[in-house]
Amino acid sequence: MKVLISVDMEGISGIVQLAETNPDRYDYERGRALMTAEANAVIAGVLDAEPAAEVWVADAHGPFSNLLPEDLDRRARLVRGKPRPLSMLGGLDEHTDALLLVGYHARAGRGPAVMAHTMSGAVLDVRLNGCPMGEIGLNAAMAGHVGVPVVLLSGDDAACAELDGLVPSAVTVAVKQALGYAAAVALHPAEARERLRPAAAEAVKRRGLIPPLRLGGPLGVEVDLSSPYMVDLATLVPGVSRAEGGRTVTFSAADFADAYQLVLLLVQLASIKPA
Template identity: 45%
Template sequence: MKILVSVDIEGVAGVTHVEQCRTGNPEYERARAWMTAEANAAVLGAFDGGADEVIVNDSHGGFRNLLPDGMDPRARMVTGKPRYLGMMSGVEGCDAVFLVGYHAGAGRPGVLAHTISSFAFHRVSVNGQELNEAGLYGALAAEHGVPVALMCGDDAFIADTRSRFPGALTVETKQSQGRATCVTLTPAQSVQAIRSAAAQAMAGVASLRSVPLPGSRYRCELVAQDPGLADLFCQWPALERIDGTTVAFEAPSMESLIRMLNCLSAMSFMLH
């Protein structure tokens, strides 16, 4: 059985401030070690539960955060960017996906909540459904027939996402009390809980089914953080301007849609 572990940082236990998520800060070096430990806990749990192969996708920022020497030597890692499948790179041929260190979506309550770009995007909706990163990338995994089996992050993330993946187990690493405030497990407690849940999730993988978004074509409505960003995004001829901050585009697949969102996120650095 083959498992993909997709790992972000904002949902990791102990992480509560943006400085912990950005390179160049002493606090980031501690946070990336906690991120690595939670990723490795999911790996160990997957192997405990009978996995034959585990791939770990570094899914935060520049995708170069995890410390390879902190990972179980049986795992393989996907690191660096750009990548067509982004946070789901490595999903092809997998039996399930584990989401570790994930967070709530843009415009929602939750620790460091955002969707793809905290600078550029205020809200992302697909075919009328507001989606966070887990919703977007879980739908991409579903295009490959791969279900989400485990979700780890803060309580706001779990509350926002549970209905999208009803068969997935959850680990609450912290309780949000604001964007930069939380009551958190210690890293050791979180690691123990994730390893146990990952092993337990393996037992249910065979009965899970992937949950694609309905429809054969997808319309994305993207609310930018300000009109200047919407001006920039509409330099791309495929985009339609809806109002001062809202743009829209259509895509034939979730892969195409997410690739467009990642391109727009990269464009936004012109105004950062």
């Protein structure tokens, strides 16, 4: 069997501030080490349950080059760098049997939730057929589009609640309780890892009982962007229109895969600064 572990950074135990997640800030190296250690705990749990599993790990934070390759469990394959197909889900395909989301955070607008956002600080909200959707929902639904269930998520309590609302049968591990955007009550990192390993094993064993999250088309998509300039760029994409209010763009997608890819493109366009 093949398992994909997508590892973000904001939901790792002990990490609560941007300085711990940004390569240009002083505390990033410690954040990388904590992120790699939690990834290793989940890899170990997967292989406890399925010793012959093919385990892929997608580095899914920021530049997608945060996990320390030399410290990652050598039994796993590392998907690293960007741009790449399916972004945070690099390595996902129809041969994947289960997806595990590690170190994830809640969507933009949720709170209290540690460093809550959706793909980028430039994106204020994403709605599919009127339903708000963050990185957890978008990635779970992309996996569901190819028939892959999300079986585990770790992060703060808000992130866990977000997946519980979408996939109630999935296993969640809250490694910290959010007090605000940059504050939480966190488990000791060693305690978090001790909880993650058996949880990952349980999740993989239960994969047949956890349905993929499937969102059928057509889909009406709205994306709220943080500045009118970003909207100007977004409307250069065929099929994307400006909505009333100045900061929202809309488009229609035949299925979820089309919606996902276009949201990713809009996120990249939003990173372009005015000349």
